[in-house]
Amino acid sequence: MNDFFAALSADNLSYLLQGLGVTVGVSIFSIIISLIVGSFVGIAMFEKIPYFSSLIGTLNNIVRNLPLLLIIFFTYFSLPQVGIRLPIFWSTVVAMSFFEAAMLSEIIRGGLESIDKGQFEGARSTGMSNKQTMLYVIMPQAYKKMIPPLISQLISLVKDTSLASGIVLADLTYRGQVVYAQNSHYIVPILIFMTFAYFVVNYLLSLLAKYFDRKLA
Amino acid sequence: MTLFDKYSSLFLSGFGYTIMASLLALVASLVLGTVFALLQLSKKKGWAMVGNGYVQFFRNVPLLIITLFFYLAVAKVIKMTGFAAGTIALSLYTSAFIAECVRAGILSVDTGQMEGALANGLSYGQAMRKIILPQAFRIAIPSLGNQFINLVKNSSILAFVGGLDLMYQGNIVAANSFDTFTAYMIVGAFYLVLTLPLSYFMQYLEARTQGNQ
Amino acid sequence: MEKNKKRLFGIIASILLVAFLIIAGVWAANAAQKNQTHQDTLERVKTTKQISWGVKTDTKLFGLVNTKTGKSEGFDVDLAKALTKQIGKQLNLNLTPTFTPVNASSKVQLLKNTNIDGVLAVMTITKERAKVVDFSDSYFPAGNSLLVKKDSGINSIKDLNDSSKTVLVALGTTAADTVKKEAPNAKILALQDYASAMQALKAGQGQAIVTDNAILYGLATENPDYKVVGGTLSYGPYGVAFDHNQKGMVEETNKALATLKKNGTYNALIKKWFGQVPGLDISQLEVK
Numbered sequence: 001m002n003d004f005f006a007a008l009s010a011d012n013l014s015y016l017l018q019g020l021g022v023t024v025g026v027s028i029f030s031i032i033i034s035l036i037v038g039s040f041v042g043i044a045m046f047e048k049i050p051y052f053s054s055l056i057g058t059l060n061n062i063v064r065n066l067p068l069l070l071i072i073f074f075t076y077f078s079l080p081q082v083g084i085r086l087p088i089f090w091s092t093v094v095a096m097s098f099f100e101a102a103m104l105s106e107i108i109r110g111g112l113e114s115i116d117k118g119q120f121e122g123a124r125s126t127g128m129s130n131k132q133t134m135l136y137v138i139m140p141q142a143y144k145k146m147i148p149p150l151i152s153q154l155i156s157l158v159k160d161t162s163l164a165s166g167i168v169l170a171d172l173t174y175r176g177q178v179v180y181a182q183n184s185h186y187i188v189p190i191l192i193f194m195t196f197a198y199f200v201v202n203y204l205l206s207l208l209a210k211y212f213d214r215k216l217a
Numbered sequence: 218m219t220l221f222d223k224y225s226s227l228f229l230s231g232f233g234y235t236i237m238a239s240l241l242a243l244v245a246s247l248v249l250g251t252v253f254a255l256l257q258l259s260k261k262k263g264w265a266m267v268g269n270g271y272v273q274f275f276r277n278v279p280l281l282i283i284t285l286f287f288y289l290a291v292a293k294v295i296k297m298t299g300f301a302a303g304t305i306a307l308s309l310y311t312s313a314f315i316a317e318c319v320r321a322g323i324l325s326v327d328t329g330q331m332e333g334a335l336a337n338g339l340s341y342g343q344a345m346r347k348i349i350l351p352q353a354f355r356i357a358i359p360s361l362g363n364q365f366i367n368l369v370k371n372s373s374i375l376a377f378v379g380g381l382d383l384m385y386q387g388n389i390v391a392a393n394s395f396d397t398f399t400a401y402m403i404v405g406a407f408y409l410v411l412t413l414p415l416s417y418f419m420q421y422l423e424a425r426t427q428g429n430q
Numbered sequence: 431m432e433k434n435k436k437r438l439f440g441i442i443a444s445i446l447l448v449a450f451l452i453i454a455g456v457w458a459a460n461a462a463q464k465n466q467t468h469q470d471t472l473e474r475v476k477t478t479k480q481i482s483w484g485v486k487t488d489t490k491l492f493g494l495v496n497t498k499t500g501k502s503e504g505f506d507v508d509l510a511k512a513l514t515k516q517i518g519k520q521l522n523l524n525l526t527p528t529f530t531p532v533n534a535s536s537k538v539q540l541l542k543n544t545n546i547d548g549v550l551a552v553m554t555i556t557k558e559r560a561k562v563v564d565f566s567d568s569y570f571p572a573g574n575s576l577l578v579k580k581d582s583g584i585n586s587i588k589d590l591n592d593s594s595k596t597v598l599v600a601l602g603t604t605a606a607d608t609v610k611k612e613a614p615n616a617k618i619l620a621l622q623d624y625a626s627a628m629q630a631l632k633a634g635q636g637q638a639i640v641t642d643n644a645i646l647y648g649l650a651t652e653n654p655d656y657k658v659v660g661g662t663l664s665y666g667p668y669g670v671a672f673d674h675n676q677k678g679m680v681e682e683t684n685k686a687l688a689t690l691k692k693n694g695t696y697n698a699l700i701k702k703w704f705g706q707v708p709g710l711d712i713s714q715l716e717v718k
Binding site: 062069078159 | 277279
């Protein structure tokens with residue numbers, strides 16, 4: 001128990017909490033970007049535009065089937081080799097968004113496809129345009145159906161930001177490792193603390209999702 | 218491709234370890250996942266709470282933290298290599314997701330079947346094993362397949378604990394050759410060899426079951 | 431009509447996307463090849479009026495984060511500050527040092543990416559590395575040694591030459607080569623960094639860590655159950671690393687380093703960081 005208090009001394013705690021801030025920051029930017037990009041890609045796949053949709057689908061499949069860790073390393077270590085240099089925070093956001101957009105687009109496509117085809121025709125026959133049908137009739141329903149898988153994917157996103165500790169992003173996981181590098185008695189207390197912190201963030205995220213879910217209903 | 222020639226033995230041995238870790242974790246997580254799905258659905262409140270707690274815990278905690286826990290803390294008490302620690306963590310983590318898939322599968326089997334089986338004199342366990350679970354697994358195949366793909370990708374976590382897998386060897390090649398671009402491209406290609414066929418197979422199955430409906 | 435339009439759109443969009451991918455691929459292949467068009471580090475330092483150093487965050491005595499300030503502290507960090515000041519004097523500029531955390535796999539990449547100007551992160555000068563980076567003169571006389579548990583009975587690298595033994599090293603260090611040469615039968619496990627290697631040793635993942643003795647002394651002060659044995663296996667002095675072909679920057683650094691060694695600043699830093707380390711004779715480290 002003494003180890004626990006020593007490991008979470010005021011200095012260490014504030015150092016770790018700043019790391020939690022980095023984790024949350026990376027998560028928020030990645031969630032926003034990947035939701036936007038993922039929606040476009042998902043719709044492009046759903047629309048069954050000849051050639052284009054299947055091409056996008058194939059590219060999407062390739063991205064989805066790679067480990068995120070590889071994409072994070074590649075973005076930070078390999079892209080500079082071809083002249084694309086990003087600061088570590090943005091490099092992580094780009095890698096996360098790229099990967100998660102591909103994951104989310106698959107969920108969004110699936111959600112759209114689960115909507116009854118008759119609704120399209122119904123909306124169209126009331127004189128709505130294609131875009132209007134999509135925006136006011138299909139998307140709201142589709143989002144409703146997608147919410148549970150979307151949430152679990154976004155929770156995965158938050159958890160997966162921990163992988164960026166491998167490229168020395170000073171997030172919660174990395175800082176935890178720095179703290180227990182000082183003293184190995186801190187390992188278990190710090191791991192427990194990190195578990196708790198990620199759990200709380202993800203729990204809040206799922207509460208937020210439930211709130212939106214109720215509002216949409 | 219000269220980089221591949223020079224380091225091919227590293228890439229191939231890493232590939233072997235990745236496959237091994239994935240298969241071991243697949244078997245372990247299927248067993249554990251089914252057990253915890255049944256616990257979640259148990260009529261006894263205590264068991265259900267254990268099942269739910271397990272699933273909620275592993276779904277909300279990063280795999281990296283679980284892996285570090287086994288590698289740094291548990292390994293002090295029970296000796297294990299990075300490969301073992303990573304594979305155990307991967308199994309536990311994946312089993313929570315598999316439990317969700319199996320639970321959804323069981324719930325989608327008509328409840329009348331259970332009642333019918335019980336009325337015919339089968340015990341709850343027998344009915345579960347012989348009638349409900351086989352159907353539940355069939356329903357859950359697409360989502361189980363996706364979890365397996367995730368499992369293969371997530372096995373890259375072994376690189377953090379010296380787990381000798383593909384990503385670990387890729388990091389070594391990248392650090393030694395300084396050609397990170399090619400090194401990670403090759404690693405990516407190896408992962409795709411495993412995951413892409415699986416992914417297309419799952420899409421095919423999904424399309425077929427949807428066509429049947 | 432509607433269908434034909436959609437089809438046409440699909441074809442055009444697909445062609446554009448494929449064309450984009452091909453162009454991006456060709457461009458990337460080209461760019462990867464002629465990545466040599468890098469900037470002059472000295473010029474960049476002069477215009478930005480700062481030197482950005484890559485330092486360790488997990489290596490006691492050289493670069494270890496103080497969680498109170500969130501900044502790395504150690505010999506490397508202090509030397510980087512002193513070098514920055516001295517180079518500033520030489521150039522008649524007021525230079526400020528900035529610090530970026532690096533690990534074994536990121537340090538060379540970050541140099542190449544010009545995210546940082548120089549690396550002062552316990553980096554041994556080797557021929558292999560000198561092909562991709564420029565080194566200053568040696569700033570620290572390091573050499574590989576062993577760290578083992580006190581009651582392990584291991585006294586030299588020869589005791590590890592057995593396929594049942596695992597030697598822990600940090601990724602991207604010279605230690606793996608030393609072990610391969612001195613104990614070819616031992617298994618080698620490469621961890622992300624020194625701290626991970628130490629955790630692995632404690633968790634029983636291996637019987638010894640092989641790396642630079644000064645780092646091992648740092649680990650041993652933290653962990654009194656462990657000791658440094660085996661003498662110096664290979665001589666591997668540290669150098670300040672810069673991107674390739676940075677003659678100007680290397681010359682300025684060497685000049686500054688020589689001045690620091692002459693005016694006593696260097697010895698003062700050695701004393702500050704290594705004076706209290708049990709088992710380490712700092713008279714071997716000081717310059718006369």
